[in-house]
Amino acid sequence: MIEILQWSTLATCAVVAGARVPSALRGENRTVFYIFALLTVAILLSIEAPYVAIDKALGGINLTNLILRFVIFAAIYFVGIRVTKGFDAEDGHRLITGWAGRAVLALISMAVVVLFLMMDTAGSSSGLNRVALKDARNGLLVELYGAAGRAYPTFVSLVLLPAMVRAVRSALPALVRMAAFLLGAGAVAIALTLLFPLWPPQWGTAKFIVNYTAVLCFVIGLALIWAARIRYGRNVPRKITYTTAE
Amino acid sequence: MPIPAKAFQRWLQGIAPDTSTADVCRISGIKRTTLAQQMVRGKISGTTVVSISRAFNINPVDALAVFDTFRALGDPPRPPSRAELVSQVSTPDLLRAVLARPALDPAGQPSAGRPTLSPTPHATSVTNWVEAIDDGELRHRVSAATGIAPQNYSAQLTANRLAPELAVATSLAAGVGPVGGLVASGLITEEEAGWPPDARQAALDSLSDGELTTLAGDRLLALGKALRRQEQDQEKTDKIWENLG
Numbered sequence: 246m247i248e249i250l251q252w253s254t255l256a257t258c259a260v261v262a263g264a265r266v267p268s269a270l271r272g273e274n275r276t277v278f279y280i281f282a283l284l285t286v287a288i289l290l291s292i293e294a295p296y297v298a299i300d301k302a303l304g305g306i307n308l309t310n311l312i313l314r315f316v317i318f319a320a321i322y323f324v325g326i327r328v329t330k331g332f333d334a335e336d337g338h339r340l341i342t343g344w345a346g347r348a349v350l351a352l353i354s355m356a357v358v359v360l361f362l363m364m365d366t367a368g369s370s371s372g373l374n375r376v377a378l379k380d381a382r383n384g385l386l387v388e389l390y391g392a393a394g395r396a397y398p399t400f401v402s403l404v405l406l407p408a409m410v411r412a413v414r415s416a417l418p419a420l421v422r423m424a425a426f427l428l429g430a431g432a433v434a435i436a437l438t439l440l441f442p443l444w445p446p447q448w449g450t451a452k453f454i455v456n457y458t459a460v461l462c463f464v465i466g467l468a469l470i471w472a473a474r475i476r477y478g479r480n481v482p483r484k485i486t487y488t489t490a491e
Numbered sequence: 492m493p494i495p496a497k498a499f500q501r502w503l504q505g506i507a508p509d510t511s512t513a514d515v516c517r518i519s520g521i522k523r524t525t526l527a528q529q530m531v532r533g534k535i536s537g538t539t540v541v542s543i544s545r546a547f548n549i550n551p552v553d554a555l556a557v558f559d560t561f562r563a564l565g566d567p568p569r570p571p572s573r574a575e576l577v578s579q580v581s582t583p584d585l586l587r588a589v590l591a592r593p594a595l596d597p598a599g600q601p602s603a604g605r606p607t608l609s610p611t612p613h614a615t616s617v618t619n620w621v622e623a624i625d626d627g628e629l630r631h632r633v634s635a636a637t638g639i640a641p642q643n644y645s646a647q648l649t650a651n652r653l654a655p656e657l658a659v660a661t662s663l664a665a666g667v668g669p670v671g672g673l674v675a676s677g678l679i680t681e682e683e684a685g686w687p688p689d690a691r692q693a694a695l696d697s698l699s700d701g702e703l704t705t706l707a708g709d710r711l712l713a714l715g716k717a718l719r720r721q722e723q724d725q726e727k728t729d730k731i732w733e734n735l736g
Contacts, residue, residue, distance in 0.1 A: 277735060331734030333727060416724050421731060467735060474736035477728075 247453050251292045254457045258285040261468050276323050277467060283320035284460055287313060291456075293371045300369035307366040310373055314357050314394045318350065321435075324463060325401040328428060331470075334408035341404055353397045360390040388442060399439040402432035420473035424466045431462030493534040493656060494558045502540075502557050506547050519546035537561075537655030541678055551679050552670055560656045568685050569668035576686070576694035578623035579675060581613030582710045585695075589707050594700050608691055612677035615713070617651045620675035624665040632664040633657070652676060 262281035269278035289295050290313040300309040322341070329338035340346055364386045368375055377387035409429030413422050434455050441452055507515060516523045519542045529535045537555060544554035556565035580588070587606060590596050613619075621629065634641045637660045647653050653661070658672025670684040682688065698706070 274734070274736060327734050331731040333730060415727070416720070417728055417731075421728060470731060470735045474732040 247450065250453065250457050251288070254461055255285065255288045255292065257461065258288050258464050261464055265471075274327075276327050277471070280320055280323045280327070280467065281464065283316050283323070284464055287316045287320060288457075288460060290316065291371065296371035297369045305367065305369050307369060307373060307376065309369070310366075310371070311357070311361050315354070317394070318354070318397050321398045321401045322350070324467075325405060328405055329408060332408045332412050332425070334405075337404045337408055341401060346400075349400055350397060353393055353400075356393040357390060360386055360393060364390065392439070392442060395435075395438045395441070398435045402435040405429075406432045406436075418473055418477055420469055420476060424469035424473065427462045427466030427469065431459045431466060434459035434462060493536060494540060494560060496530050496533045496535055498558055499530075499535040499540070502554070503543070506544070506549060506554075515543060515546075519543045537673075537678055551683050552673070552685070555655070555673075561659055563659055563663055563669040566669065568670075571668055571671055571684075571686055571690065572624070573694045573697065574623040575620060575667060575671045576691045577698065577706065578619040579611050579613070579616055579681070580691055580695055581609050582615065582707075582714060584608050584613075585703075585707050585710060588695050589703055592700055592703065595704065608695075611674050611681050611691075612651075615651060615710075616675045616677070617653045617672075618648045618713075619710075620671060621648055621661065624661075624667050624671070626665070629661070629665050633661050636660055636664055 258281060262278065262285045265278040265281055269275050290299065290309055296309055300307060303309055325341040326338065328334075329341060364373075364376060364383055365379060366373070366376055370376060373387045373390070377384045406429060409425045409432060412425035413429065415422065417425075437455050438452075438459070444452065503515065510518075512526065513523060515521075516526055521539060521542050526539060529539060540554055540558075541551040544551045552564050555561040556563075577585075584606075630641055630644060633639070634644055637657060639657065644657070647657070653672055653676040655673060655676070655678055658676050658678070659669050661672050662669045670679065673679045674681050674684045674686070681691070687693075695703070
């Protein structure tokens with residue numbers, strides 16, 4: 246079940262990223278292509294088999310996991326700046342790119358790196374599951390490391406959420422509003438991941454589903470906006486129905 | 492409440508006893524799947540009844556009046572009020588009428604033939620009609636009488652739509668003749684409603700220069716607001732595509 250979800254998410258990301266290649270080559274919104282490409286890499290690195298294969302090649306010390314964290318940070322950062330800009334969320338944009346956002350990113354990055362260095366990371370294992378089982382100290386460090394890794398995506402998600410709620414309730418084209426709904430749902434899912442330590446251990450499957458739902462929501466949401474642009478074209482005047490706000 | 496399928500079948504039996512459902516659909520131009528779906532749900536739309544009655548040369552108002560929901564349509568006809576008639580003149584026609592008044596455009600050339608009004612309904616006919624008969628409390632009364640949520644009612648008006656049963660309920664709540672809303676929502680023509688052919692033109696002509704100009708101004712103001720809002724939405728959409736498309 247989880248394997249199907251993982252591989253189908255990977256396939257979705259890869260297909261959308263591949264579909265963006267021609268427009269990226271033409272120079273249209275390359276950032277959107279980077280988001281899809283980064284998310285594809287992130288999903289690839291979160292699946293056990295490719296993770297272990299790549300990590301073995303990098304020395305078998307779970308360096309891949311650290312790389313994965315920063316790939317996710319980069320993806321969510323690009324999502325944050327593009328979506329706040331597109332949806333006209335000036336405050337959100339300033340919060341992510343301003344000194345506050347940069348300070349948050351620097352602090353969390355530092356915490357992730359320091360915690361990683363403090364662990365005994367020998368032995369490739371996706372999600373650092375086997376590292377966590379080594380002893381109590383490593384178990385705690387993995388928990389904290391995971392929390393730090395989820396903190397930045399959560400920060401950006403919470404910044405995005407108000408603008409998405411506004412967009413869903415607006416009079417924008419239906420596809421755009423659906424996209425905003427998906428982006429908002431993804432943001433909520435990411436925010437939920439921060440609460441993972443409070444979840445009972447037997448909810449492991451639920452955690453997976455929340456994680457992949459978040460990525461799928463973002464990818465499909467962004468793809469929908471792209472589809473909407475193709476569907477409605479640029480500057481096509483919509484039919485006048487009218488009347489003042491009731 | 493729409494028309495129950497049972498009552499509809501009884502009515503159809505009465506007007507076309509020997510015609511198969513397939514033939515009824517063919518003659519009246521209704522999709523068979525549409526009618527089948529409405530029958531399965533047990534709710535027949537007013538549009539279906541109107542299409543069938545037209546095909547069988549029955550006045551749609553008389554046909555609708557057979558059903559409980561629309562019983563008010565069977566009452567002795569009442570002429571439309573002047574405000575209702577003028578509300579069914581489209582904004583472009585209204586503006587042309589302004590320019591045709593010698594007092595308002597002294598330099599204008601007196602045109603030989605007066606342009607005829609475009610047929611009902613027009614782009615904002617539903618809202619204009621409700622505004623024409625609204626005493627300020629009408630919307631509350633309609634939602635109290637029919638149980639529709641005020642925001643759903645407003646949404647229909649904004650989209651220039653009005654369900655037939657709501658149209659009749661609105662007329663009743665406003666104390667005007669029951670057919671006006673059906674004309675405004677485009678379900679029936681003014682001729683089918685029993686409005687004299689030149690009634691709208693006569694109502695328009697009876698407005699004083701001042702009344703006509705004020706009305707045209709109100710219409711332009713509303714249209715300007717709507718257009719402005721659409722432009723703003725378009726700007727927002729463009730910005731989204733520019734950044735994320």
